[in-house]
Amino acid sequence: MARVTRFVVLIHLPRGHKAPQMRDALIAQTAHLPTAMRRTLTWDQGREMSMHAQTSAATGFDLYFRDPHSPWQRGSNENMNGLLRRYFPKHTDLSGYTAADLRAVARPLNNRSCLRRPLSGAAGRPSAIVNGTSSPARTSGVRGRGFVGR
Secondary structure: OOOOOOOOOOOOOOOOOOHHHHHHHHHHHHOOOOHHHOOEEEEOOOHHHOOHHHHHHHHOOEEEEOOOOOHHHHHHHHHHHHHHOOOOOOOOOHHHOOHHHHHHHHHHHHOOOOOOOOOOOHHHOHHHHHOOOOOHHHHOOOOOOOOOOO
8 A cells, every 4th residue: 555645456366475476466466556656565574575675676666674563653554454354354265356356445445535645636546647547757746655565
């Protein structure tokens, strides 16, 4: 999820969630994002990101890891997790969901009217930037844009 715009991408992991699968899925499923939307990725201390150097080199993300037991370092992400629980309650088996299902969940989350919109008008919506209906150059004045997966 992008901290400034609250744009979320839900990464589909059909082949498991170990480091190689996570690396490959992040590379493949974020490749379509404009460079302005691929700046930083902040992660928990999980083993699934043990290949973080390869992921960073392939995606262009600057990767950061939060301190253990410090959820406040990812406040926006914790809020998004709460919103996602409306669709996927705790202990839900996600293996039955497809990439299309995850995109269908992300769509209303990305089009909420309460999102911070540092850009003016509908063309400034994060979904418009990603879909190519807005110019990524308009995002250059926004500080701190990042992407937080998971």
